[in-house]
Amino acid sequence: MPGAALAPHGEGVAGDRAIQRSLEAAWPADLPTDDERELLIVGRALLRADATGAGRATWPGVFPRSGVVAPAFATARFRIQAAIARRDGGPNRAVVHLVWAGMDRGGTFTDLRITDRFFTRAIKKGAPTWIPQPGT
Structure with a gap:
C-alpha cells in the first residue's frame, strides 16, 4: 500500500484499522481462509490469556501450572489492534502476528x-487442527 502510514502512538481504537491494513499489505495472505480464521481465533485467545491471565487453563501445554504468574495487564485495559496469520516455512507451520495495546499494573499504557504466536498443524480425531507451540 504505497504511501500508507501507521497510526501515531496513542491514536486509540481509531488507528487500529490503519495498523491492520499495514500488516496485510506487508504480508500477503498465503493460507486457506478456514486455516487463517482458526489461527486468528486461537492466536488472539492465546495472547489474551498470556497478557491478562484469563483462559490460561485452556492450554496447559502452553501455560504450564508451575507457579502462579500474576497477569501483567487488566482485561479491561487490553485490546488487540491488528492480527494476521501466515505460513511459517512450510504448509504445516504458521505464525500469528499480533499488534496490541494495554495498560500494565503500574498504570503505563503502551500501544503497538x-x-x-507459532503453530504446527496436526491431525486430532481424524481432522487437521492447528496446535499452539509453547514458549512463543
Missing part, C-alpha cells in the same frame, strides 16, 4: 506492542 508486537507478539508472534
